[in-house]
Amino acid sequence: MAKATTIKEALAKWEEKNGQKASEAKEVKLYGQIPPVEKMDESLSTLVNCEKLSLSTNCIERIANLNSLKNLRILSLGRNNIKNLNGLEAVADTLEELWISYNFIEKLRGIRVMKKLKVLYMSNNLVKDWAEFVRLAELPLLEDLVFVGNPLQEKYASDQKNNWIEEATKRVPKLKKLDAGQTHTPSRLL
Numbered sequence: 001m002a003k004a005t006t007i008k009e010a011l012a013k014w015e016e017k018n019g020q021k022a023s024e025a026k027e028v029k030l031y032g033q034i035p036p037v038e039k040m041d042e043s044l045s046t047l048v049n050c051e052k053l054s055l056s057t058n059c060i061e062r063i064a065n066l067n068s069l070k071n072l073r074i075l076s077l078g079r080n081n082i083k084n085l086n087g088l089e090a091v092a093d094t095l096e097e098l099w100i101s102y103n104f105i106e107k108l109r110g111i112r113v114m115k116k117l118k119v120l121y122m123s124n125n126l127v128k129d130w131a132e133f134v135r136l137a138e139l140p141l142l143e144d145l146v147f148v149g150n151p152l153q154e155k156y157a158s159d160q161k162n163n164w165i166e167e168a169t170k171r172v173p174k175l176k177k178l179d180a181g182q183t184h185t186p187s188r189l190l
Helices: 007-018 042-046 130-138 151-159 161-171
Strands: 027-029 052-054 074-076 097-099 119-121 144-146
Touching: 007 027, 007 042, 130 151, 130 161, 151 161
Parallel strands: 027 052, 052 074, 074 097, 097 119, 119 144
Antiparallel strands: none
């Protein structure tokens, strides 16, 4: 089996393809590397100007080495092997959007530090109980959530879709969009 692509190698390929230094770029796309990236290594620290980083469709297991990304607003980590949200605290002051669908996240511990987070796409993970879901209410700016495909959502959606939307917005009342549709709670109709 082929050895994993390192972040350093992926950045070199990106620079060659884009004719730009990654350290100066506002957007860096390292998704779908062949062979896949397995580790968010210290080479990420060079991306000091990066506002949008895409590492989706790889084999990353842990979020790490984001400390130097002081301008990061959008982080795309969908379709990896991530099991928890540890490591995000490094970008808690700037991150506005986290795209982390199709991973193995069961617990949302640590999410509350994400005070600027407005958009969270985390469909098709493993969150199965309300105790974890309500942690999202601790995010003061969260307004757009995609949560479809988690065991908790599937359980309620199988009864009837409105039941899921009603229950979810009751617990996280600031949401304006849930699962790509507008939320329709009485407080928003006034």
